[in-house]
Amino acid sequence: MMNRLGPILLLLAFCLSPGNAVAHGSVSPKDDLCMIRIGYYRAHFRIYLPRSQGHRQFCEDIPGTGETVFVMEYVHKGLGQAPIDFRIIRNTTGKGVFTSLEDVQKIADLDAVTVIHHAAEIQPDVFTYRYDFEEKGEFVGIVSVRNPQNGKLYTAVFPFAVGFTGLGWWPWFVALAMVLQLHYLWMSGWFVRWRRMRLKRKLVVIAGTGNA
Numbered sequence: 001m002m003n004r005l006g007p008i009l010l011l012l013a014f015c016l017s018p019g020n021a022v023a024h025g026s027v028s029p030k031d032d033l034c035m036i037r038i039g040y041y042r043a044h045f046r047i048y049l050p051r052s053q054g055h056r057q058f059c060e061d062i063p064g065t066g067e068t069v070f071v072m073e074y075v076h077k078g079l080g081q082a083p084i085d086f087r088i089i090r091n092t093t094g095k096g097v098f099t100s101l102e103d104v105q106k107i108a109d110l111d112a113v114t115v116i117h118h119a120a121e122i123q124p125d126v127f128t129y130r131y132d133f134e135e136k137g138e139f140v141g142i143v144s145v146r147n148p149q150n151g152k153l154y155t156a157v158f159p160f161a162v163g164f165t166g167l168g169w170w171p172w173f174v175a176l177a178m179v180l181q182l183h184y185l186w187m188s189g190w191f192v193r194w195r196r197m198r199l200k201r202k203l204v205v206i207a208g209t210g211n212a
Contacts, residue, residue, distance in 0.1 A: 041145055104142060142156075
């Protein structure tokens with residue numbers, strides 16, 4: 001069983017390595033940089049904790065509170081001419097990292113759970129915003145961009161944790177790998193053959209004892 005499980009765990013290890021960290025929301029890793037998708041707009045997305053982590057960058061979850069800098073470097077040049085609205089709310093959806101835009105839209109009073117709100121503004125070269133997190137918890141970032149030509153609004157959300165010190169997704173992926181392996185063994189008849197083999201061994205032992 002471990003021989004079959006090994007390749008699966010190696011694959012999961014690769015997927016969870018720093019350069020291939022599992023992403024969620026509208027942020028995904030690409031070429032060691034995190035990419036945020038806001039409709040058809042694209043930007044490199046980074047989070048910094050300059051006082052505690054120096055130049056180390058994060059995609060979403062950050063390990064501590066304090067001064068936090070959000071940075072979006074535009075891939076789509078149109079972002080430099082579009083007003084960008086940036087909001088962070090406490091994650092009250094109960095969905096954790098699986099929180100979607102639809103979940104956020106169901107919140108009756110968005111202002112009541114809003115931690116920070118940077119009203120729509122054009123930042124021509126790169127979007128930056130600084131905030132001092134005073135407490136740990138689960139949050140959701142909301143980035144909205146209105147196309148200045150057709151007036152259409154595009155929105156992206158990215159759930160993240162502040163003060164993240166848990167085990168991450170390792171236990172879940174290992175558990176999933178084991179469930180898949182057990183399912184494969186069951187469907188392939190391995191357990192039936194194993195039980196038959198055990199029964200034969202018992203019968204041999206009993207027969208040997210009876211002849212003694």
